[in-house]
Amino acid sequence: MEELNNFKETTYSMPRIGDVAPDFEALTTKGKIRFSEYAKEKWVVMFSHPADFTPVCTTEMSGFATRKAEFDALNTELIGLSIDSIHSHLAWVQNVRENTGVYFDFPIIADIDMKVSKLYGMLQPNESETAAVRAVFFIDPNKKIRLIMYYPLNVGRNMNEILRVLEALQVSDKHKVALPLDWNKGDKAIVPPPKTLDELNERLQDTTLEKVDWYLAKKEIYN
Template sequence: MEQPQETINYMPRIGDQAPDFTAKTTKGDITLSEYAQDKWIVLFSHPADFTPVCTTEMSGFATRKAEFDTLNTELLGLSIDSIHAHLGWVNNVKNNTGVYFDFPIIADLDMKVSKLYGMLQPNESETAAVRAVFFIDPKKKIRLIMYYPLNVGRNMDEILRALEALQTSDKYSVAMPLDWKKGDKVIVPPPKTLSEMEDRLKDDTVERVDFYLAKKSL
């Protein structure tokens, strides 16, 4: 007897166009394809409102929002909660800590967006989104994806570092070495022909380990 085929949930990949959607948020309805034109978007999910780890994470995004603004980036949160729960949580955190979540948070009660972006991972939870982060460029292409389990909070320094690295790489057509941060040297593209290799070996304007590994300051 033929066995039924296993259902495979869609998981967006780096390089894919970000799946489009229209959703209700704490700042009104948003359609992704029309949102934040000419800007980057950091789309991130949290498991649930009024929970401790999520509160620390959302507060982290809120307190460092100015840094995302400087990097021409809009924040867009999400959880499988109602708009009323979102509003209550935003107000609760503001009253208790003074931190205001001044960015849209998607109310994904029907789990439409969570399913589109592979945020529901059954071996972790079938009803709560994992801690996912999607870096979406101004052309609405997914450039980087981070997934964290329910019990481990994200690192805001790394999110900002990765965002700045992507933008710097695009601007200067370079790559970033291990632990790169703003001000560090970047990696120049390796030669692709013998003549380019010979030129690289004679190039004194870069810090050369060998022809295939060379760095420079921007």
């Protein structure tokens, strides 16, 4: 019973795909924000890192910064987070800019009270009680969580994959299609399978599709 009580004390909420992103107010390197009012009509990629002034985190934040124009082109705002003070964040941003020329020109949440980390399940006790894991939340303009990635403290993320799945989500929404294994921009997309016999017969007669079989067919998509 004591072990169960201890487990309950250290279990934090874990938002799921399809949930509305939990709202919060927070101090960031760009000023105070209320998330529900932030980046209206835009996608948001919110990501956590374990700590400022650490090597893997520096490479990751630099990756987001140097490719920010690609996120801008996808109508997407970036928001970082760690369990550090605003003063630590500002000093780290300036340190990296002085040493590498890379500027973290996006808000970084100062989550010193761990409020947002707990709200989003970024604190995972078996990994660390005081440092957020490397979580990435893809949130659409309706503030719905569409995709979640979690990485441990000692493994950096893949920026190509983050951009790939962001674009895949947007393409899927726009064209009402699904995306196959290893899909990249320019590849064919999977069309929804037939749901009636009439649709099945239409599918069999459709010469514009690349058909593996009636239930698996692909088509070209154009933006």
